[in-house]
Amino acid sequence: MRIDLRSDTITKPSPEMLEIMFKAEVGDDVFGDDLTVNKLEKKVAESFGMEAALFCATGTMTNQLAIRVHCSPGSEVICDELSHIFLYEGGGVALNAFSSVKTLKGDFGRLAANQIEAAINNPNDIHQPTTRLVSLENTVNKGGGSIYDFKEFLKIKELCLKYELPLHLDGARLFNALVETPETTVDYGRVFDSISICLSKGLGCPVGSLLIGNEKFIKKARRFRKVMGGGWRQAGYLAAAGIYALDNHVERLKEDHKRAQLLGAILSQKSYINKVYPIQTNIVIVELLENILATEMVSKLAEQNIYCSPFGKHLVRFVTHLDFNDSGLDSFESSIKKLSFS
Numbered sequence: 079m080r081i082d083l084r085s086d087t088i089t090k091p092s093p094e095m096l097e098i099m100f101k102a103e104v105g106d107d108v109f110g111d112d113l114t115v116n117k118l119e120k121k122v123a124e125s126f127g128m129e130a131a132l133f134c135a136t137g138t139m140t141n142q143l144a145i146r147v148h149c150s151p152g153s154e155v156i157c158d159e160l161s162h163i164f165l166y167e168g169g170g171v172a173l174n175a176f177s178s179v180k181t182l183k184g185d186f187g188r189l190a191a192n193q194i195e196a197a198i199n200n201p202n203d204i205h206q207p208t209t210r211l212v213s214l215e216n217t218v219n220k221g222g223g224s225i226y227d228f229k230e231f232l233k234i235k236e237l238c239l240k241y242e243l244p245l246h247l248d249g250a251r252l253f254n255a256l257v258e259t260p261e262t263t264v265d266y267g268r269v270f271d272s273i274s275i276c277l278s279k280g281l282g283c284p285v286g287s288l289l290i291g292n293e294k295f296i297k298k299a300r301r302f303r304k305v306m307g308g309g310w311r312q313a314g315y316l317a318a319a320g321i322y323a324l325d326n327h328v329e330r331l332k333e334d335h336k337r338a339q340l341l342g343a344i345l346s347q348k349s350y351i352n353k354v355y356p357i358q359t360n361i362v363i364v365e366l367l368e369n370i371l372a373t374e375m376v377s378k379l380a381e382q383n384i385y386c387s388p389f390g391k392h393l394v395r396f397v398t399h400l401d402f403n404d405s406g407l408d409s410f411e412s413s414i415k416k417l418s419f420s
């Protein structure tokens with residue numbers, strides 16, 4: 079049995095999802111004619127209590143569009159040093175928004191309001207780039223799926239209002255945080271000026287992300303999406319999967335979290351593992367002993383038909399998802415017993 083825990087993006091649409099996709103009513107989205115895309119955008123915007131949303135191919139695109147709209151050449155974006163927009167978007171902040179990044183070291187990727195305040199440049203000092211955006215991530219991928227304390231978001235929002243800075247959320251795995259905390263989508267809509275969510279991660283869609291914000295912001299983002307070549311046509315087939323996932327795959331994320339806990343417990347017993355990062359959602363990051371390389375562990379596991387990702391010199395990441403069930407967990411437990419390091 080192949081156990082693929084490289085990412086929660088590897089899931090394939092279920093038969094039910096595929097059936098809904100086949101039946102979708104579609105049109106040309108560049109003309110605004112795709113009823114299913116329009117329905118998804120409206121549904122998502124309303125659920126966050128925000129004005130508008132834009133359906134895009136990837137979370138990189140939604141983040142980059144947000145940064146492009148919020149910033150102008152010479153701007154600076156404040157974010158954590160572990161953030162996806164800094165590490166995994168190909169330098170897009172420079173390429174798309176002609177802006178720089180100021181990275182801060184947070185707590186497993188989570189920044190505190192006072193850290194951010196100290197990092198805001200003096201707008202009257204012509205030597206410094208103009209701080210133009212604060213971008214946060216929840217959950218934090220590289221922080222092991224860590225969840226922010228919502229109170230910190232409220233403090234950061236207050237700060238952003240004081241300094242007139244927009245606040246963006248990379249919520250690629252926001253629903254993983256939502257099912258574990260009391261806050262709702264509307265609470266997030268009140269705090270953030272723009273939010274990016276992914277449908278292709280834990281929610282199990284084949285493709286798709288949404289950028290959410292006010293009308294004016296989304297109108298600008300729609301224009302930049304076209305420039306990037308991201309205007310698409312009968313995208314309703316994909317939007318239909320998104321609507322289905324939002325209605326059926328959110329609550330079940332808790333199951334992924336439970337299996338991540340069990341996976342972490344199994345791994346924590348192993349002599350070659352130094353420590354397991356705190357597990358709050360569906361991501362398990364383990365740190366190996368100093369004499370073992372992540373790439374070595376990853377290839378040894380692949381021999382046992384278990385797939386995971388190297389996540390640093392001695393860090394390995396496992397991600398649970400919709401296509402990883404209890405029997406997968408059982409096979410994982412028995413296969414990993416065969417692993418040894420000499």
Ligand SMILES: *Cc1c(COP(=O)(O)O)cnc(C)c1O
Pocket residue numbers: 135136137138139141162163215218219248250251276278279287
């Ligand atoms: C996956 C991910 C994205 C978007 O990735 P795409 O592959 O471009 O859809 C953005 N932010 C975070 C934190 C992610 O994990």
